[in-house]
Amino acid sequence: MPTTNHRRPTTRIGYGFDSHEFRAGIPLKIGGIALAHDKGLGGHSDGDVLLHAITDALLGAVAAPDIGALFLPSDPKWKGADSVVFLHEALKRVRGAGYRVANVDASLIMAAPRIGPHAAEIRSRVARLLGVRADCVGLKAKTPEGLNLENAAIAHVAVLLEKAAAARRSRKKSKT
Numbered sequence: 001m002p003t004t005n006h007r008r009p010t011t012r013i014g015y016g017f018d019s020h021e022f023r024a025g026i027p028l029k030i031g032g033i034a035l036a037h038d039k040g041l042g043g044h045s046d047g048d049v050l051l052h053a054i055t056d057a058l059l060g061a062v063a064a065p066d067i068g069a070l071f072l073p074s075d076p077k078w079k080g081a082d083s084v085v086f087l088h089e090a091l092k093r094v095r096g097a098g099y100r101v102a103n104v105d106a107s108l109i110m111a112a113p114r115i116g117p118h119a120a121e122i123r124s125r126v127a128r129l130l131g132v133r134a135d136c137v138g139l140k141a142k143t144p145e146g147l148n149l150e151n152a153a154i155a156h157v158a159v160l161l162e163k164a165a166a167a168r169r170s171r172k173k174s175k176t
């Protein structure tokens with residue numbers, strides 16, 4: 001019979017996916033940044049596809065319920081809500097489990113607008129929200145070649161957590 005290891009692992013990986021449909025006449029928010037565009041992302045809350053995928057990656061990393069279970073799309077409380085609220089709840093659960101974010105890596109897929117000119121601003125905003133340095137946030141922007149998804153925004157996110165105690169030890173060590 002295999003034995004169960006009850007020690008907390010030093011690192012944990014998380015993965016999140018989200019997609020939203022573009023709709024005319026609503027503001028576009030990606031990574032907590034408002035982007036000028038004639039369409040925004042529909043769905044519950046502010047439709048921030050990147051923050052939703054990051055939130056799900058964080059929740060998945062600590063085996064917590066996912067964003068849809070914690071913040072029911074049918075609950076009118078979340079209509080138009082700032083997605084930063086969801087991210088903060090996920091971070092609270094990460095800290096509660098004894099971990100902190102080491103780095104995140106995201107791919108954004110959408111035909112328009114172009115993300116490149118805003119990538120640095122999005123990365124630094126996401127880094128601030130997560131409490132990590134901007135060079136711990138990877139962001140790649142792709143167009144949906146051959147996918148026939150011109151009216152969708154898609155985000156894939158991988159996150160690595162490290163044990164908070166281990167993080168404190170390595171910081172102390174680097175000082176001496």
Ligand SMILES: [Zn+2]
Binds near residue numbers: 018047048
């Ligand atoms: Zn979403």
